[in-house]
Amino acid sequence: MNTLYLLLVLFSSGSFIIYGSLLLVSNKMQNEFKRFGLEKFTKLTGFLELLGGIGLLVGLKHGLILLISSGGLALLMLLGFGVRLKIKDGFWLSFPSFFFMALNVFIFLTLFKLK
Structure with missing residues (x-):
């Protein structure tokens, strides 16, 4: 595993651990999900992001x-x-979700090629 790939995995992991944790405890973050009309999915999304970050x-x-x-x-x-x-x-406002989608697709495909 090369250094750049490792750094990308660590960056994604840290970002999702922080963001997922904030979704679980921060009223400001939870209000964003109200704005999306997805309030009932806030905790689930936070848990999945935290779990995904740890999984990375x-x-x-x-x-x-x-x-x-x-x-x-x-x-x-x-x-x-x-x-x-x-x-x-x-x-x-839309760019971060697109960026992290592309980053994790890159991580996935790079690892898939190695397997």
Whole structure:
């Protein structure tokens, strides 16, 4: 595993651990889900992001877990991007979900090629 790939996995992992944790405890973050009309999915999304972020770290030692975690996070971000488009958020508000989707697709496909 090269250094750039490792850094990308660590960046994605840290981002999802932080964001997922904030979704579970921060009223400001939870209010965003109200704005999306998805309030009942806030805790589930936070848990899945936290689990995915931890899975990326564990996956550095166990490739299958990295594959599942990166694929799951990519799917979650695809759905998030779709929600942003549906509620007509602008480019800059939609960009993070697209970026993290693309990043996790890259992690997934790179690992898939190695297997």
